[in-house]
Amino acid sequence: MEPSSQPEPVVGVATAGSQAYPPPAAYPAPAMPAAIPPGSQPAVPFPANPAQLSAQHQLQQLREFWATQMEEIEQATDFKNHTLPLARIKKIMKADEDVRMISAEAPVVFAKACEVFILELTLRSWMHTEENKRRTLQKNDIAAAITRTDIYDFLVDIIPRDDMKEEGLGLPRVGLPPAALGAPADAYPPYYYVPAQQVPGV
Incomplete structure (x- = not known):
């Protein structure tokens, strides 16, 4: 083996006063790319188009939102003040005939859950507003x-059909007679109704 002109790397434990590697700012980035074989250079994933960039930005916003919410929930100490009225939440909970007694903590948990639900739906709606280069949140953004979002599938039944059409997501009216039968189109509510699934043998 021939001795090389390059010094051998030092292997060992670095003391508290020494640095194994200099800080990144000490060496400016080279102006020209280095001659490194293509297989050994790590590939940096760059989005191919603006839609991917936008989707990544939205995903990052959602991650930040949930990180902030989790931190806020973990550090919560004031359980007396709420953004939503606890009496109204308790009244909604008691609308279920099977509910007899409600602990003091249950409406508090529901209040926070409703708050987070509203905040996330608003954030996702705002993302749609920004995609369309607007500064006003509209009901079609919420639609x-x-x-x-798959987790909001339970709300699809209450989305006005007009908003779905504007979005290009219009679904056919099910269970309603067509306007061609003589009734004006406005005679029917602008909602999409999902017919009840009938299970054979029940």
């Missing part, structure tokens, strides 16, 4: 957020 788009609902139709794009």
Whole structure:
């Protein structure tokens, strides 16, 4: 083996006063790319188009939102003040005939859950608003957020059909007679109704 002109790397434990590697700012980035074989250079994933960039930005916003919410929930100490009225939440909970007694903590948990639900739906709706280069949140933005997110499928039944059409997500009216039968189109509510599934043998 021939001795090389390059010094051998030092292997060992670095003391508290020494640095194994200099800080990144000490060496400016080279102006020209280094001659490194293509297989050994790590590939940096760059989005191919603006839609991917936008989707990544939205995903990052959602991650930040949930990180902030989790931190806020973990550090919560004031359980007396709420953004939503606890009496109203308790009244809604008691609308279920099976509910007899409600602990003091239950409406507090529901209040926070409702707050987070509203905040996330608003964030997703705002993302749609920004995609369309607007500065005003509209109901079709909320409809788009609902139709794009699987966890909001339970809300699809209450989205106005007009908003779904504007989004290009219009669904056919089920169970309603067509306007061609003589009734004006406005005679029917602008909602999409899902017919009840009938289970054979029940």
